[in-house]
Amino acid sequence: QVQLVESGGGLAQPGGSLRLSCAASGFTFSNYAMSWARLVPGKGLEWVSGIYSDGRDTYYADSVKGRFTISRDNAKNTLYLQMNSLKPEDTALYYCAKDSPRPTNNIATMSIPGQGTQVTVSS
16 A cells, blocks of 8 residues: 655754655556645645656645755665755744646546654744
């Protein structure tokens, strides 16, 4: 079955950086678009960023555009999210999500089986 294990979260100061990783197994990683989503207290689950199966195209929510960079290493079955210029409003539980072979960037149709990794931005 699909397994996605997120890591790399932690406490960062405003303006700081973190790099999230997601180890994937149980499916052919290189055949699927992938996304990051986050659960914000009081706001629900929101889509953050997506990437094509071969990494050719990337997509971002307006709230993170220019600050976050999504990437993938298909040889290592791993998805990444480099987060720079962090803001307190980036505080959330971050999840890795398996999309369709072609990106939909719609979390309602994605598989999100992991436990997430907590990111807290505070001084």
